Amino acid sequence: MTGKEYSESGRTMALADKGFSHAGTGISLEKKILKDTMNKVFLALVAVLAFGLPLIVKSPTWLHMIILMYFYAYLTTSWNMVGGFAGVLPLGHAVFIGIGAYTSTILSLQYGISPWIGMILGGIISIFVGVLIGLPTFKMRGAYFALATIAFAEGFRVMVENIDYLGPLKINGPRGLQIPPLNTGLSNFMFTGKEPYYYIILIMLIAVLAVTWFISRSKLGYYLNAGGEEPEAAMALGINVSRAKLFAMAMSSFLTALAGTFYAQFSLFIHPKSIISLDTSFEIAFIALIGGRGSIAGPVLGALLLRPVSDLSRIYFGDTLPGLHLIIYGVVLILVMIYQPRGIQESLTKIYDTVVDRLADRLKKDGDA
Amino acid sequence: MIVCPGRPLPFRADHFCGLETQMMYVIEDAINGILMGSIYGLTALGLTIIFGVLKVVNFAHGSLLMVGMYVTFWTVSLTGLHPYVSLIFVIPIMYLFGYYLQDIVIKPIFKAEKNVREPLTVIIVTTGVWYILDNLTLLLFGPQYRSIQDNLLKGKMIEISDIFISVPKLWGFATAIVTAFGVFYFFQYTRMGRAIRATSLDRDAASLSGINQYKIYNMTFGIGTAVAGIAAVTLVPFYNIFPTVGVLFDIKGFIIVVLGGLGSIPGAIIGGIIVGLIESIGPQFMTATWTEGIVYGLFLLVLFVKPSGLFGVKYDW
């Protein structure tokens, strides 16, 4: 298995969406249309289930866990823009979560600015930071970029932990900032129940997946693809690879910061060790990698599978076997890297395709008969 | 103008502390910085060796150090030997551990990515190893902080006219220098060492000369891990042992190795000393919590200004 194939997965998905996957294999147009329709039906069913979930699942604990699952799916998909499509290894993405969370929280606590505006501002600041990190390091070996992201994340965390006041802004160092649960309402991004949060993160997740899908089929997607594997060839063709990567980095930083604000408004308490931690950055990267970076469905699938493992192993084994979920992550990660470098989405997609294929055959036969 | 240590800022004009005392303080701090720094350099030495040959950053290095510390701790506790004598056990155990870790876990990736210029997946896998080692240790041995009691080295100090020098750190310094020279000699002058260097420069040409590339990698990993074991032995006399002790040294290790230049042996030691000096002299002018930030800042500075570090070779970017 060569490295070429990692970046191919993105392109394969794009081609498949355009319906070219079976080109040349002699399958009739009818069957292709049937399969397209089936794919659409499947997506519709998933959407109905997702939007209808809060009507079935009433327990706040479960909703809480599912919301966090979507949260991580969102984070990993945003990470994927730079970690998957651009082919580098960012290991400090939590820094953007921190920037987003702190920006919106400080602005809303001290100046009463709506968290939604703070959210956008946090995103913009993150773009600057992301580009700042990317500019010098994208030209170097991947290892340097990875180390630089770690250094930035940790350096930022140390800074926030040590500063109580930055000029007029209250940062409160390690004690963190607590948001009092008053003023509920959409404009204040604060709700008593969990359902509104569920829908918000669901919509954010769908949005970010849509953005990823667009990119994968756009020129940018192809530039990144080419640049990841044969940068010299790409540059010879006139593609500015660095610029493409920086653009991807900017988008990834922006989107990740939005999630930071969501988290702050959801849990109402932020402090450096929890949101700017190396553990979080690594968890995002691990999930994306196990799920399958470079693909659209991979990160989401990874989150759906791995987050429950983490939560459940904490609940069941928390007092007898601490840290078990991290061991599981590590083992699964290594196994996936050795046997399925494109991530588990590869096998899962194949299974899905086979099922749809068989079903299409069945339906066609019934239709003909 | 040096602010008088121990006095809260801002500098108070009514206070004066003699220039002599100031000089003594700086010398004392510098000595501590050099000693501690050389130990940091030793911890980073294995990392730089592995990178120099395999062209891979081993994120699990801190965990290997932690494993070395536990091995030393148990050896000393069970046999009552002097920590440095336990090197007899620690070095071979760590070498084999590293050798087989590379063979079983990392080699498959190398084989799979033969044609890729930069095996990023290996970095990912070493991160997985890091997590597994740290948490497995937590599971098996518990979160308690352990340390060796009452051994010959613990807590001893040399006093030279009011300047204190820590004995275990002095031993660490000596060990670091000896190990660095030993490793350097090995790579420059021995046949095995030269074979390893040949592989690092051009793996295909080396294999044409009959060198088994993968065996070389295994050996190098083993050597790097063994060096981590030596570093662990120097730390055990005065430091606490617990499952996540490796994380701090891991990150410091990366910083040192980038500072000194990936793959450079003198670079690792000197990089370590620089970090040690910042950590020792820095707190005299600001709180210890800020020196952490300065180290990161320096790291980023080097990364952006001269990524190849002080002694590093310019790679084909």
Added chain:
Amino acid sequence: MEKRHAFWKIMGTTLLLALFMAASLVISPVMAGDKVIKIGNIIPLSGPSASVGDQGKKARQMAIEEINLAGGIKSLGNAKLELYYADSESKPEKGVAEAERLINTEKVNVLTGCWNSAVTYPTSAVAERYGVPFIVPVSVSDKITDQGFKNVFRIAAKDSWWTRDQFSFLKDMQKEFGASVKKIAFVYENGDWGKGFAGQWKQLAKEAGYEVVMDEPYPSTATDLSPVVQKIRRSKADVLMLVSNAADAILLTNTLAEYKVKLKAIITSGGGHADPSFLKAAGKNAQYIFDIVEWETDVNKPGAKETNAKYKSKYGTNLTGEAVDAYLAMYLIKDALERAASLDPDKIRQALADTDLKEGPGMIVGYDAVKFDATGQNEQASLVMVQINDIGNGLERISVWPKSARRAGYTPVFPKP
């Protein structure tokens, strides 16, 4: 194809495991038989505070066994008490998530927790939101009871009382032994706890007229604390005040001894210095340190010695102040439930607010009654100053202050020889 096979076997097993755990979470076992009262406990069972969390768990266990053996809650038909534990990992977001789970899924009647003030603070907000009574045995941060919540009841003293008592002690020592103290150094861990104490120390030092020669936060996870110790040495302070967790407490104490730093007294603030592993690891270097705690094994209260002996024979170590608080919390719950005679949260809450607990196996604390003021703070909570010394039986912790609590026949050593 073989590799794929093995891979899928492993993946399949993981998936099955995950599904199994999900299923069993949904199908909770139905309890038949005696009515059972559920107490949820959120404490750190992993992470840096794991060993103290574990002690709290054992203390609660012992109390519940005793209560159930004695017949449970009589006014509720001899209902038994049952403990549910959740690991906070010392992380606030985990504490909050676990609180939600204990309240909504396990349906606990009462919550206790969380040891780390940073975890207790947001978790209390969760309990308040759902109206579940929340008893805080140990966390000292002032703001926990300053939030205006109705469901929070704290047994331990507020941290402003700790710092106040530390300074009163210092003053009394100077008077008793005629030694003069002018320069103080503050060295503290860089977290919520340390910074909170330091802020109050500065204020108190100003009022008392001491000269603060050092105000130094340090990272609790530092690999080398000799620069900090050097600063202490050079500051020529008379008294050093510390706030530390276990690992750095050990490191600091040993390094201070190595550098032969001369101080008239070292006053510490419990936590890491009260941890049993501290005394073991620091050994002789810890001699003469003054530590402030909730409780000490030699306190002059009936039943204290026996309870401690029982705990020691069961679990191998002495009770610590925090363990005693957890133990008392269980008896407090028993007392409140007896008076409430109902599982209605409002009635339990009211019973807790009306508490005036003066006797019973739980009252082995140094003070005489548990009584909550309007903010839910136990007004009677008091502290005890101990000195670590060897009077013939090896190193132990000896109560020295207030004078009424001092162990008979012992004179504190001040200043440090």
